Amino acid sequence: MPAAASASTRRAIRTATAAEGDHSPLFMGSLAKCFQVLEALNTAGRAVGLTELAQLASLDRSGVQRITHTLRVLGYLRQDPATKAFRLSGRMLEFGHTVLATDQLRERAQPHLEALNRRTSETVNLMELEGDEIVYVARYPSLHAVSVDLHVGSRLPAFCTAAGRAILSCMEPADALARLKAARRTAMTRHTVTDLAGLRAALGEAREQGYALNNQEAFIGDVSVAAPLLDPRGHPLGAVNIAVPTPRWRLEDVLARLVPQLLKTAAAINREVRHL
Structure with a gap:
């Protein structure tokens, strides 16, 4: 597993x-x-x-x-x-309850994440970066059956996840590269990009587009898009993410139908966290 x-x-x-x-x-x-x-x-x-x-x-x-x-x-x-x-x-x-109860980003993001989950009927997550991993701090499951069973507190490598790349793309490029070099970049699927050149390109694309894409790099059959959440200085606080299964979603539909809603939600949360 x-x-x-x-x-x-x-x-x-x-x-x-x-x-x-x-x-x-x-x-x-x-x-x-x-x-x-x-x-x-x-x-x-x-x-x-x-x-x-x-x-x-x-x-x-x-x-x-x-x-x-x-x-x-x-x-x-x-x-x-x-x-x-x-x-x-x-x-x-x-300990877990206290961590969640005192997370101001989670508190401000919650109503927007719930609304996105209702509009899309798909899994919506809030992730934060810890070391070279991302941790799920809020999760709103899809109304449909899903192939990836994760929960609040689950952790995944940042380098091969949409949320991790969205966060890394908003860091100083030298800092992001140093983190990638230090991380253990073990492939999770046959699609996982592990080389630094490929990862730099993925971060550059995420930086330009305002969101990151993960096409079955963390789990086979799972497509994920994530947008960064930023403090007033532009430093990343976390990322909001939508994850969907490939049997129900084509990549072009994810980009056309889900990304605009993802970006709208991220912008609304960013307005909420200006004074954190």
């Missing part, structure tokens, strides 16, 4: 990032390991025993035992009394 593969890749990238951060005297290795355990549980999506959890987190068993004990005592993990397997507790939901 693409989402699972992406989660595994993200964990590997964060492990490598943690190793790099270990050179700083401010970096807390024990805290980084704690989050490796939490991310491993999150990726597994089920109760996991201690030995398997150590393998998933790429840590030694004794260290994971101390971490899980501490998190269980603090209430962030639950442990099955019979199997001794661990899973995330409901207390973790408090």
Whole structure:
């Protein structure tokens, strides 16, 4: 499943990032390991025993035992009394709720996203850039069946997504290029553009047109268009996105019927966020 593969890749990238951060005297290795355990549980999506959890987190068993004990005592993990397997507790939901409740862009964009979803009957998303990934902070599903099952909190590589390219296209070209060079550009489908020349061209096109296009580069059968959301100085805050399946939509229809509505919605949200 693409989402699972992406989660595994993200964990590997964060492990490598943690190793790099270990050179700083401010970096807390024990805290980084704690989050490796939490991310491993999150990726597994089920109760996991201690030995398997150590393998998933790429840590030694004794260290994971101390971490899980501490998190269980603090209430962030639950442990099955019979199997001794661990899973995330409901207390973790408090963090997600606070993130969403305090996101001013999400608050201002919400009515416009809902209206776009009603007009098109298609999936509408709000994404923000975090590192070299985009994260879904609002999602309004299509009224029709869809092939890609994502949710608020899902993350995808920025380089091969419409939202990621829309955001990168509004950055200083040197900054955007540096981010692309540093990112792990692994192809997600046979259509994924991974070379820097092709990505520079895609960003240039998005910059010129005011929106970015993704034609089955993240998921087979999924076409996505996204427009950037900007602060008063022209710096990107995020992107609004419409995603549709190829069995129901031809590319020319997406460009003719959905892009104008996408741009209109992005302009309305940009007016709302002028004073953020």
